[in-house]
Amino acid sequence: MTTVTAPANFIELGLISPLLVRLIELEYHQPTPIQAQAIPSVLEGRDLIAGANTGSGKTATFALPLLQHLHAKKALKRSDDSQGNYVTGLILVPTRELAKQVADSIKSYAVHFNGAINTVAVFGGVSTNAQMLALRGGTDVLVATPGRLLDLISSNAIKLDRVETLVLDEADRMLSLGFTDEIAALLALLPKKKQTLLFSATFPEQVKTLTQELLSNPIEIQLQSADASTVVQRVFTVNKGEKTAVLVHLIKQYQWEQVLIFVNSKNSCHHLADKLAKRDVVAEVFHGDKGQGARSRVLDAFKSGELDVLIATDIAARGLDIEKLPVVINFDLPRSPSDYMHRIGRSGRAGEVGLALSLIDHEDYHHFKVIEKKNKILLERESIDGFEPSKVVSVADKPMAKPEGSGKKKRKNKVSVNGDVWLKNT
Ligand code: AMP
Numbered sequence: 001m002t003t004v005t006a007p008a009n010f011i012e013l014g015l016i017s018p019l020l021v022r023l024i025e026l027e028y029h030q031p032t033p034i035q036a037q038a039i040p041s042v043l044e045g046r047d048l049i050a051g052a053n054t055g056s057g058k059t060a061t062f063a064l065p066l067l068q069h070l071h072a073k074k075a076l077k078r079s080d081d082s083q084g085n086y087v088t089g090l091i092l093v094p095t096r097e098l099a100k101q102v103a104d105s106i107k108s109y110a111v112h113f114n115g116a117i118n119t120v121a122v123f124g125g126v127s128t129n130a131q132m133l134a135l136r137g138g139t140d141v142l143v144a145t146p147g148r149l150l151d152l153i154s155s156n157a158i159k160l161d162r163v164e165t166l167v168l169d170e171a172d173r174m175l176s177l178g179f180t181d182e183i184a185a186l187l188a189l190l191p192k193k194k195q196t197l198l199f200s201a202t203f204p205e206q207v208k209t210l211t212q213e214l215l216s217n218p219i220e221i222q223l224q225s226a227d228a229s230t231v232v233q234r235v236f237t238v239n240k241g242e243k244t245a246v247l248v249h250l251i252k253q254y255q256w257e258q259v260l261i262f263v264n265s266k267n268s269c270h271h272l273a274d275k276l277a278k279r280d281v282v283a284e285v286f287h288g289d290k291g292q293g294a295r296s297r298v299l300d301a302f303k304s305g306e307l308d309v310l311i312a313t314d315i316a317a318r319g320l321d322i323e324k325l326p327v328v329i330n331f332d333l334p335r336s337p338s339d340y341m342h343r344i345g346r347s348g349r350a351g352e353v354g355l356a357l358s359l360i361d362h363e364d365y366h367h368f369k370v371i372e373k374k375n376k377i378l379l380e381r382e383s384i385d386g387f388e389p390s391k392v393v394s395v396a397d398k399p400m401a402k403p404e405g406s407g408k409k410k411r412k413n414k415v416s417v418n419g420d421v422w423l424k425n426t
Contacts, residue, residue, distance in 0.1 A: 013039045016071065018112035019064055026108070032057035037221050039065055047218035048197045049211055055345050056223060059105045062091070062167045062197045067110050069165065070117050070140050085159050089141040091167040092186070094174045095315065096123035096145060096292060097299060102169065103143040117141065124148045125292035132157040146174070146182035153189065160189040168214075171200040171207050172338075180206065187214070202338050231328075231344050231354040235368065235379045237389045240361040243331060244272065246387050247359065248279045251309065256327045258302065261311045262343050264332040269311045272331060276309065283309035286316050314339055316346070330358040333367055337374035362389070 009030055010023050031039065034052045042048055042065040052058055066089045073088070093099050103121035110117050119141040122131045128151060135142075135157050142149075142158070152158050168174065174183060196214050200207050211218070238246045251259060261283070263269055269285035276283045284298045284307055301307040310316075314334060328347045334340050347354025360368050372378055383389060 008036070014043050015039070015064055016068055018071070019068060019109065022109055022112055028060070032060075034058060034221060034223055035061050035064075037223075038219070041219040042195075042197060043068060045195055047195060047215040048221070049215055049218045050197075050199050050221045050223070051201060051203060052199070052221070052223040058169070058199050059102055060109065062165075062169075062199070063102075063106045063109050066141065066165050066167070067106065067113065067117060071113060074116055084137050085135065085157060086138045086162045087135075087142045087158055087160060088139070088162065089165045089167070090160065090163045090190075091141065091143045091169060092146060092149070092174065092183070093143060093169045094145065094179065096125055097295070097316075098169070099123040099143045099145055100296075103141075106141055106143070119143070122148050122152060124151075125295075128152065128155070128157075146179050146186060150182055150185060160186070161191055163190050163194055165195045165197070166190060166214075167197045167199070168210075169199050171198050171210065172202045172204055175204070175206040175210070183210075201342065231347050231356050233344060233356045233358075233377065233379055235358045235360060235381055237365075237381050237383055238359050238361055238387055239389050240363060242387055243359050243361065244275045244279075246384055247272075247329065247331060248276065248281055249384065249387065250329075250357070251276075251281055254327075257305060257308060258325055259309050259327045259329060260302075260316065260325060260346055261309065261329045261331050262316070262334065263311060263313065264335070266313060268332060269313060272311050276311075281309060282307075283311050286310055286312040288313065288315050314343070326355060328354070328356045330356070333358060333360065333364050333371065337371045340371045341375055 010020055010028070013031060013036070015023075030036075033056070034050060035057050038048055038050060038061045042062065048062075050058070050061070070088060091102060093102055099121045100123070103119050106119045110119065117140045118138075120131070120134045120139045121143045122135070123145040124147055128148070131148070131152065132155065135152065139158070144152075149158070153160065168183075196216075196218075198207075198211060198215065198218075203211075236246065247261070261272070263272055266285075266287040266289050269287050273283045273285050284301065286295060286298050286302075290298070298307070298310065302310045311331075325347045328344055330340070330343060334343060344354075344356035347356055358368065
Protein backbone atom coordinates (compact mmCIF):
# COMPACT_ATOMS: atom_id res chain seq x y z
CA MET A 1 0.00 0.00 0.00
CA THR A 2 1.43 3.38 -1.02
CA THR A 3 1.13 6.24 1.41
CA VAL A 4 0.02 9.49 -0.17
CA THR A 5 -0.15 12.97 1.34
CA ALA A 6 -3.45 14.36 0.16
CA PRO A 7 -3.49 17.88 -1.34
CA ALA A 8 -6.19 20.15 0.04
CA ASN A 9 -7.39 21.82 -3.13
CA PHE A 10 -7.83 21.13 -6.83
CA ILE A 11 -4.98 23.44 -7.94
CA GLU A 12 -2.49 21.41 -5.91
CA LEU A 13 -3.70 18.24 -7.61
CA GLY A 14 -2.07 19.43 -10.83
CA LEU A 15 -5.17 19.88 -12.97
CA ILE A 16 -5.16 22.27 -15.93
CA SER A 17 -7.21 25.45 -16.06
CA PRO A 18 -10.12 24.34 -18.32
CA LEU A 19 -10.87 21.71 -15.71
CA LEU A 20 -10.25 23.99 -12.72
CA VAL A 21 -12.64 26.60 -14.13
CA ARG A 22 -15.28 23.96 -14.63
CA LEU A 23 -14.87 22.67 -11.07
CA ILE A 24 -15.45 26.19 -9.76
CA GLU A 25 -18.60 26.45 -11.89
CA LEU A 26 -19.79 23.11 -10.53
CA GLU A 27 -19.10 24.39 -7.01
CA TYR A 28 -16.66 21.61 -6.21
CA HIS A 29 -14.89 23.61 -3.52
CA GLN A 30 -12.43 20.95 -2.54
CA PRO A 31 -11.49 17.45 -3.61
CA THR A 32 -13.23 14.55 -1.93
CA PRO A 33 -10.81 12.19 -0.10
CA ILE A 34 -10.57 9.77 -3.00
CA GLN A 35 -9.97 12.61 -5.48
CA ALA A 36 -7.29 14.14 -3.27
CA GLN A 37 -5.50 10.84 -2.84
CA ALA A 38 -5.83 9.39 -6.32
CA ILE A 39 -5.76 12.19 -8.91
CA PRO A 40 -2.04 13.13 -8.67
CA SER A 41 -0.95 9.50 -9.16
CA VAL A 42 -3.46 8.89 -11.94
CA LEU A 43 -2.17 12.02 -13.68
CA GLU A 44 1.31 10.48 -13.51
CA GLY A 45 -0.01 7.46 -15.37
CA ARG A 46 -0.08 5.02 -12.44
CA ASP A 47 -2.57 2.17 -12.30
CA LEU A 48 -5.07 2.46 -9.49
CA ILE A 49 -7.21 0.15 -7.43
CA ALA A 50 -9.69 1.99 -5.28
CA GLY A 51 -12.39 1.02 -2.86
CA ALA A 52 -14.57 3.94 -1.87
CA ASN A 53 -18.06 4.56 -0.61
CA THR A 54 -20.52 4.98 -3.41
CA GLY A 55 -21.14 8.70 -4.00
CA SER A 56 -17.62 9.57 -2.93
CA GLY A 57 -16.68 11.37 -6.15
CA LYS A 58 -15.32 8.37 -8.06
CA THR A 59 -16.32 9.64 -11.50
CA ALA A 60 -14.24 12.80 -11.29
CA THR A 61 -11.36 10.74 -9.90
CA PHE A 62 -10.95 8.95 -13.20
CA ALA A 63 -12.61 11.48 -15.54
CA LEU A 64 -10.49 14.54 -14.75
CA PRO A 65 -7.08 12.87 -15.32
CA LEU A 66 -8.43 11.13 -18.41
CA LEU A 67 -9.63 14.40 -19.90
CA GLN A 68 -6.32 16.07 -19.06
CA HIS A 69 -4.45 13.25 -20.79
CA LEU A 70 -6.65 13.51 -23.88
CA HIS A 71 -6.23 17.26 -23.99
CA ALA A 72 -2.41 16.95 -23.92
CA LYS A 73 -2.51 14.26 -26.57
CA LYS A 74 -4.62 16.43 -28.88
CA ALA A 75 -2.35 19.43 -28.32
CA LEU A 76 0.61 17.28 -29.41
CA LYS A 77 -1.48 16.08 -32.37
CA ARG A 78 -0.73 12.52 -31.30
CA SER A 79 -4.23 11.33 -32.05
CA ASP A 80 -4.61 9.60 -35.36
CA ASP A 81 -8.10 10.51 -36.49
CA SER A 82 -7.56 8.84 -39.84
CA GLN A 83 -8.38 5.46 -38.32
CA GLY A 84 -12.04 6.08 -37.79
CA ASN A 85 -12.99 3.41 -35.28
CA TYR A 86 -10.45 4.01 -32.53
CA VAL A 87 -11.23 4.58 -28.87
CA THR A 88 -8.71 6.11 -26.46
CA GLY A 89 -10.38 6.04 -23.03
CA LEU A 90 -12.69 3.10 -22.29
CA ILE A 91 -14.92 3.04 -19.23
CA LEU A 92 -16.83 -0.17 -18.53
CA VAL A 93 -19.89 0.06 -16.30
CA PRO A 94 -22.56 -2.48 -15.29
CA THR A 95 -25.81 -0.68 -16.13
CA ARG A 96 -27.30 1.46 -18.88
CA GLU A 97 -28.20 4.28 -16.53
CA LEU A 98 -24.70 4.39 -15.15
CA ALA A 99 -23.26 4.50 -18.68
CA LYS A 100 -25.41 7.51 -19.51
CA GLN A 101 -24.73 9.18 -16.18
CA VAL A 102 -20.95 8.77 -16.38
CA ALA A 103 -20.88 10.01 -19.99
CA ASP A 104 -22.96 13.05 -19.00
CA SER A 105 -20.55 13.83 -16.15
CA ILE A 106 -17.54 13.56 -18.46
CA LYS A 107 -19.18 15.84 -21.04
CA SER A 108 -19.90 18.30 -18.27
CA TYR A 109 -16.30 18.25 -16.96
CA ALA A 110 -15.08 18.77 -20.55
CA VAL A 111 -17.17 21.82 -21.51
CA HIS A 112 -14.15 24.14 -21.63
CA PHE A 113 -12.39 21.92 -24.14
CA ASN A 114 -14.88 23.35 -26.64
CA GLY A 115 -15.93 20.11 -28.26
CA ALA A 116 -12.36 18.88 -28.83
CA ILE A 117 -13.02 15.69 -26.90
CA ASN A 118 -15.89 13.48 -27.89
CA THR A 119 -17.59 11.21 -25.40
CA VAL A 120 -20.04 8.49 -26.36
CA ALA A 121 -22.15 6.15 -24.22
CA VAL A 122 -23.18 2.75 -25.58
CA PHE A 123 -25.52 0.35 -23.81
CA GLY A 124 -28.17 -2.25 -24.59
CA GLY A 125 -31.92 -1.87 -24.73
CA VAL A 126 -31.85 0.70 -27.55
CA SER A 127 -31.12 0.42 -31.27
CA THR A 128 -27.46 0.14 -32.26
CA ASN A 129 -27.78 2.45 -35.30
CA ALA A 130 -27.51 5.77 -33.49
CA GLN A 131 -24.62 4.40 -31.42
CA MET A 132 -22.76 3.22 -34.53
CA LEU A 133 -23.22 6.64 -36.06
CA ALA A 134 -21.89 8.34 -32.93
CA LEU A 135 -18.78 6.13 -33.00
CA ARG A 136 -17.89 7.07 -36.56
CA GLY A 137 -14.70 9.06 -36.84
CA GLY A 138 -13.29 7.72 -33.58
CA THR A 139 -14.11 8.19 -29.93
CA ASP A 140 -11.97 9.82 -27.28
CA VAL A 141 -13.99 8.53 -24.33
CA LEU A 142 -16.31 5.58 -24.62
CA VAL A 143 -18.53 4.61 -21.70
CA ALA A 144 -20.00 1.17 -22.29
CA THR A 145 -21.83 -1.78 -20.86
CA PRO A 146 -19.95 -4.98 -21.79
CA GLY A 147 -22.58 -6.79 -23.89
CA ARG A 148 -23.37 -3.91 -26.21
CA LEU A 149 -19.71 -3.09 -26.62
CA LEU A 150 -19.03 -6.66 -27.79
CA ASP A 151 -21.92 -6.37 -30.28
CA LEU A 152 -20.48 -3.16 -31.68
CA ILE A 153 -17.02 -4.71 -31.94
CA SER A 154 -18.39 -7.65 -33.89
CA SER A 155 -20.09 -5.23 -36.29
CA ASN A 156 -16.73 -3.48 -36.77
CA ALA A 157 -18.13 -0.23 -35.41
CA ILE A 158 -15.25 0.02 -32.96
CA LYS A 159 -11.82 -1.45 -32.21
CA LEU A 160 -10.12 -1.54 -28.84
CA ASP A 161 -6.52 -1.94 -29.97
CA ARG A 162 -5.67 1.72 -29.32
CA VAL A 163 -7.16 2.08 -25.86
CA GLU A 164 -4.75 3.96 -23.60
CA THR A 165 -6.83 4.12 -20.44
CA LEU A 166 -9.21 1.47 -19.16
CA VAL A 167 -11.58 2.17 -16.28
CA LEU A 168 -13.53 -0.65 -14.67
CA ASP A 169 -16.23 0.97 -12.57
CA GLU A 170 -18.17 -1.10 -10.02
CA ALA A 171 -15.90 -4.06 -10.83
CA ASP A 172 -17.43 -6.27 -8.14
CA ARG A 173 -20.89 -5.70 -9.53
CA MET A 174 -19.83 -6.38 -13.09
CA LEU A 175 -18.31 -9.69 -12.15
CA SER A 176 -21.19 -10.74 -9.92
CA LEU A 177 -23.80 -10.06 -12.59
CA GLY A 178 -22.40 -12.82 -14.73
CA PHE A 179 -20.39 -10.47 -16.90
CA THR A 180 -17.22 -12.49 -16.30
CA ASP A 181 -17.05 -13.99 -19.80
CA GLU A 182 -17.84 -10.68 -21.46
CA ILE A 183 -15.19 -8.88 -19.45
CA ALA A 184 -12.64 -11.59 -20.30
CA ALA A 185 -13.50 -11.27 -24.00
CA LEU A 186 -13.10 -7.50 -23.88
CA LEU A 187 -9.83 -7.60 -21.95
CA ALA A 188 -8.38 -9.92 -24.57
CA LEU A 189 -8.99 -7.25 -27.21
CA LEU A 190 -7.20 -4.48 -25.33
CA PRO A 191 -3.55 -3.60 -25.81
CA LYS A 192 -1.16 -4.85 -23.11
CA LYS A 193 0.27 -1.41 -22.47
CA LYS A 194 -2.36 0.87 -21.00
CA GLN A 195 -3.28 2.60 -17.77
CA THR A 196 -5.91 0.69 -15.79
CA LEU A 197 -8.09 2.16 -13.06
CA LEU A 198 -10.25 -0.25 -11.12
CA PHE A 199 -13.00 0.80 -8.73
CA SER A 200 -14.76 -1.72 -6.58
CA ALA A 201 -16.87 -1.31 -3.47
CA THR A 202 -15.93 -4.79 -2.29
CA PHE A 203 -13.05 -7.08 -3.19
CA PRO A 204 -14.32 -10.62 -3.76
CA GLU A 205 -11.98 -13.31 -5.16
CA GLN A 206 -12.78 -12.55 -8.83
CA VAL A 207 -11.84 -8.90 -8.35
CA LYS A 208 -8.58 -9.91 -6.67
CA THR A 209 -7.76 -12.18 -9.62
CA LEU A 210 -8.56 -9.37 -12.04
CA THR A 211 -6.35 -7.07 -10.05
CA GLN A 212 -3.39 -9.41 -10.36
CA GLU A 213 -3.95 -9.94 -14.06
CA LEU A 214 -4.66 -6.38 -15.02
CA LEU A 215 -2.82 -3.94 -12.83
CA SER A 216 0.84 -3.16 -12.79
CA ASN A 217 2.31 -1.76 -9.58
CA PRO A 218 -0.96 0.01 -8.76
CA ILE A 219 -1.53 2.69 -6.19
CA GLU A 220 -4.05 1.29 -3.71
CA ILE A 221 -6.63 3.43 -1.96
CA GLN A 222 -9.19 2.02 0.42
CA LEU A 223 -11.74 4.48 1.72
CA GLN A 224 -14.65 2.10 2.06
CA SER A 225 -15.94 2.57 5.56
CA ALA A 226 -19.39 2.66 7.11
CA ASP A 227 -18.16 5.37 9.48
CA ALA A 228 -17.30 7.71 6.62
CA SER A 229 -20.88 7.63 5.41
CA THR A 230 -23.07 10.69 5.82
CA VAL A 231 -26.21 8.55 5.75
CA VAL A 232 -28.18 8.34 8.96
CA GLN A 233 -29.47 4.78 9.20
CA ARG A 234 -32.58 3.85 11.17
CA VAL A 235 -34.46 0.61 11.47
CA PHE A 236 -38.12 0.30 12.43
CA THR A 237 -39.67 -2.95 13.63
CA VAL A 238 -43.22 -3.33 12.40
CA ASN A 239 -45.88 -6.02 12.42
CA LYS A 240 -45.95 -8.33 9.46
CA GLY A 241 -48.69 -7.10 7.14
CA GLU A 242 -48.39 -3.50 8.36
CA LYS A 243 -45.39 -2.41 6.29
CA THR A 244 -47.50 -0.64 3.68
CA ALA A 245 -49.50 1.22 6.31
CA VAL A 246 -46.26 2.29 8.01
CA LEU A 247 -44.78 3.40 4.71
CA VAL A 248 -47.83 5.50 3.85
CA HIS A 249 -47.78 6.96 7.35
CA LEU A 250 -44.12 7.97 7.00
CA ILE A 251 -44.54 9.42 3.50
CA LYS A 252 -47.56 11.48 4.57
CA GLN A 253 -46.05 12.57 7.86
CA TYR A 254 -42.68 13.67 6.55
CA GLN A 255 -43.77 14.88 3.08
CA TRP A 256 -40.35 14.02 1.63
CA GLU A 257 -39.83 15.56 -1.75
CA GLN A 258 -38.08 12.47 -3.04
CA VAL A 259 -38.14 8.99 -1.60
CA LEU A 260 -36.61 5.92 -3.19
CA ILE A 261 -38.16 2.66 -1.99
CA PHE A 262 -36.41 -0.65 -2.58
CA VAL A 263 -38.25 -3.93 -2.98
CA ASN A 264 -36.90 -7.29 -4.12
CA SER A 265 -38.82 -8.07 -7.30
CA LYS A 266 -40.44 -6.50 -10.31
CA ASN A 267 -43.83 -7.80 -9.18
CA SER A 268 -43.36 -6.29 -5.76
CA CYS A 269 -42.71 -2.92 -7.39
CA HIS A 270 -46.10 -2.97 -9.10
CA HIS A 271 -47.87 -4.52 -6.15
CA LEU A 272 -46.62 -1.82 -3.80
CA ALA A 273 -47.32 0.98 -6.29
CA ASP A 274 -50.94 -0.23 -6.55
CA LYS A 275 -51.31 -0.39 -2.79
CA LEU A 276 -49.89 3.13 -2.42
CA ALA A 277 -52.18 4.44 -5.17
CA LYS A 278 -55.20 3.17 -3.19
CA ARG A 279 -53.97 5.34 -0.34
CA ASP A 280 -53.45 8.42 -2.53
CA VAL A 281 -49.70 8.15 -2.80
CA VAL A 282 -48.53 8.45 -6.41
CA ALA A 283 -45.49 6.28 -7.15
CA GLU A 284 -43.76 5.04 -10.28
CA VAL A 285 -41.78 1.83 -10.66
CA PHE A 286 -38.24 1.24 -11.93
CA HIS A 287 -36.99 -2.25 -12.81
CA GLY A 288 -35.25 -4.29 -15.47
CA ASP A 289 -38.39 -5.28 -17.41
CA LYS A 290 -39.29 -1.71 -18.27
CA GLY A 291 -38.24 -0.51 -21.70
CA GLN A 292 -35.27 1.83 -21.86
CA GLY A 293 -37.48 4.79 -22.84
CA ALA A 294 -39.78 4.25 -19.85
CA ARG A 295 -36.80 3.77 -17.52
CA SER A 296 -35.25 7.05 -18.61
CA ARG A 297 -38.56 8.94 -18.38
CA VAL A 298 -39.27 7.72 -14.86
CA LEU A 299 -35.75 8.44 -13.69
CA ASP A 300 -35.73 11.92 -15.22
CA ALA A 301 -39.08 12.70 -13.57
CA PHE A 302 -37.72 11.53 -10.22
CA LYS A 303 -34.44 13.39 -10.58
CA SER A 304 -36.19 16.62 -11.60
CA GLY A 305 -38.52 16.44 -8.60
CA GLU A 306 -41.65 15.98 -10.72
CA LEU A 307 -42.12 12.52 -9.18
CA ASP A 308 -41.82 12.16 -5.40
CA VAL A 309 -41.94 8.41 -4.86
CA LEU A 310 -40.00 5.82 -6.85
CA ILE A 311 -40.20 2.09 -6.15
CA ALA A 312 -37.26 0.15 -7.51
CA THR A 313 -35.46 -3.16 -7.55
CA ASP A 314 -31.71 -3.37 -6.97
CA ILE A 315 -31.13 -2.27 -10.53
CA ALA A 316 -31.30 1.24 -9.04
CA ALA A 317 -28.98 0.39 -6.16
CA ARG A 318 -25.67 0.90 -7.92
CA GLY A 319 -24.11 4.07 -9.05
CA LEU A 320 -27.21 6.15 -9.73
CA ASP A 321 -26.58 9.72 -8.71
CA ILE A 322 -29.77 11.47 -7.70
CA GLU A 323 -28.81 14.85 -6.46
CA LYS A 324 -29.63 15.46 -2.80
CA LEU A 325 -31.83 12.38 -2.53
CA PRO A 326 -33.05 12.77 1.04
CA VAL A 327 -34.48 9.34 1.81
CA VAL A 328 -34.02 5.72 0.87
CA ILE A 329 -36.37 3.10 2.33
CA ASN A 330 -35.78 -0.64 2.43
CA PHE A 331 -39.33 -1.92 2.22
CA ASP A 332 -37.86 -5.37 1.54
CA LEU A 333 -34.40 -6.04 2.89
CA PRO A 334 -31.81 -6.78 0.24
CA ARG A 335 -30.60 -10.36 0.15
CA SER A 336 -26.94 -9.41 0.19
CA PRO A 337 -25.37 -7.23 2.87
CA SER A 338 -23.30 -5.38 0.26
CA ASP A 339 -26.51 -4.43 -1.59
CA TYR A 340 -27.68 -2.82 1.65
CA MET A 341 -24.69 -0.45 1.49
CA HIS A 342 -25.28 0.24 -2.18
CA ARG A 343 -28.95 0.98 -1.64
CA ILE A 344 -28.40 3.38 1.22
CA GLY A 345 -25.56 4.99 -0.73
CA ARG A 346 -28.14 6.48 -3.11
CA SER A 347 -28.71 9.00 -0.36
CA GLY A 348 -26.08 11.08 1.43
CA ARG A 349 -24.01 11.56 -1.71
CA ALA A 350 -21.06 13.96 -1.92
CA GLY A 351 -21.16 14.72 1.77
CA GLU A 352 -24.89 15.58 1.95
CA VAL A 353 -26.71 14.15 4.93
CA GLY A 354 -29.12 11.42 3.88
CA LEU A 355 -31.55 9.13 5.62
CA ALA A 356 -31.88 5.38 5.13
CA LEU A 357 -34.81 3.62 6.77
CA SER A 358 -35.36 -0.11 6.90
CA LEU A 359 -38.72 -1.61 7.78
CA ILE A 360 -38.36 -5.03 9.33
CA ASP A 361 -40.90 -7.46 10.69
CA HIS A 362 -40.05 -10.35 12.98
CA GLU A 363 -39.14 -12.57 10.02
CA ASP A 364 -36.57 -10.07 8.80
CA TYR A 365 -34.98 -9.73 12.19
CA HIS A 366 -32.18 -12.25 11.83
CA HIS A 367 -31.39 -11.34 8.28
CA PHE A 368 -30.98 -7.74 9.37
CA LYS A 369 -28.53 -8.88 12.03
CA VAL A 370 -26.45 -10.51 9.29
CA ILE A 371 -26.55 -7.28 7.28
CA GLU A 372 -25.39 -5.37 10.33
CA LYS A 373 -22.62 -7.82 11.13
CA LYS A 374 -21.25 -7.92 7.60
CA ASN A 375 -21.34 -4.14 7.31
CA LYS A 376 -20.01 -3.58 10.83
CA ILE A 377 -22.97 -1.50 11.92
CA LEU A 378 -25.26 -1.78 14.90
CA LEU A 379 -28.56 0.06 14.87
CA GLU A 380 -31.09 0.60 17.59
CA ARG A 381 -34.46 -1.05 16.83
CA GLU A 382 -37.14 1.60 16.86
CA SER A 383 -40.90 1.48 16.57
CA ILE A 384 -43.38 4.02 15.29
CA ASP A 385 -46.17 5.39 17.49
CA GLY A 386 -49.41 3.67 16.59
CA PHE A 387 -47.59 0.81 14.80
CA GLU A 388 -45.77 -0.85 17.69
CA PRO A 389 -44.95 -4.48 16.88
CA SER A 390 -46.90 -7.03 18.87
CA LYS A 391 -44.25 -9.76 18.45
CA VAL A 392 -40.92 -8.71 19.83
CA VAL A 393 -38.02 -11.01 19.03
CA SER A 394 -35.01 -10.93 21.27
CA VAL A 395 -31.70 -11.49 19.54
CA ALA A 396 -30.50 -13.72 22.34
CA ASP A 397 -33.62 -15.89 22.12
CA LYS A 398 -33.23 -16.71 18.46
CA PRO A 399 -29.82 -17.72 17.24
CA MET A 400 -29.18 -17.42 13.52
CA ALA A 401 -30.24 -20.56 11.76
CA LYS A 402 -28.15 -21.93 8.92
CA PRO A 403 -29.55 -21.79 5.42
CA GLU A 404 -31.17 -25.02 4.30
CA GLY A 405 -28.82 -27.73 3.19
CA SER A 406 -25.11 -27.84 3.80
CA GLY A 407 -23.24 -24.76 4.94
CA LYS A 408 -21.28 -24.64 1.66
CA LYS A 409 -24.28 -24.57 -0.64
CA LYS A 410 -25.31 -21.27 -2.16
CA ARG A 411 -28.40 -19.79 -0.55
CA LYS A 412 -31.36 -19.99 -2.89
CA ASN A 413 -34.77 -18.46 -2.36
CA LYS A 414 -35.59 -20.35 0.79
CA VAL A 415 -34.15 -19.41 4.11
CA SER A 416 -34.85 -21.35 7.25
CA VAL A 417 -35.18 -19.43 10.47
CA ASN A 418 -35.59 -21.62 13.54
CA GLY A 419 -37.26 -24.31 11.53
CA ASP A 420 -39.85 -22.00 9.88
CA VAL A 421 -39.26 -22.00 6.18
CA TRP A 422 -40.17 -18.72 4.62
CA LEU A 423 -39.80 -17.43 1.14
CA LYS A 424 -37.73 -14.39 0.42
CA ASN A 425 -39.03 -12.32 -2.48
CA THR A 426 -36.79 -12.43 -5.49
P1 AMP B 1 -19.83 10.01 -7.90
O1 AMP B 1 -19.33 9.22 -6.73
O2 AMP B 1 -18.78 10.22 -8.93
O3 AMP B 1 -21.10 9.45 -8.49
O4 AMP B 1 -20.19 11.49 -7.36
C1 AMP B 1 -21.24 11.73 -6.48
C2 AMP B 1 -21.70 13.18 -6.53
O5 AMP B 1 -20.70 14.01 -5.96
C3 AMP B 1 -21.96 13.76 -7.92
O6 AMP B 1 -23.15 14.51 -7.85
C4 AMP B 1 -20.80 14.67 -8.19
O7 AMP B 1 -21.17 15.75 -9.01
C5 AMP B 1 -20.47 15.15 -6.78
N1 AMP B 1 -19.06 15.51 -6.57
C6 AMP B 1 -17.99 14.82 -7.00
N2 AMP B 1 -16.86 15.41 -6.56
C7 AMP B 1 -17.22 16.49 -5.84
C8 AMP B 1 -16.51 17.51 -5.13
N3 AMP B 1 -15.19 17.52 -5.07
N4 AMP B 1 -17.22 18.47 -4.52
C9 AMP B 1 -18.58 18.46 -4.57
N5 AMP B 1 -19.32 17.54 -5.20
C10 AMP B 1 -18.65 16.56 -5.84
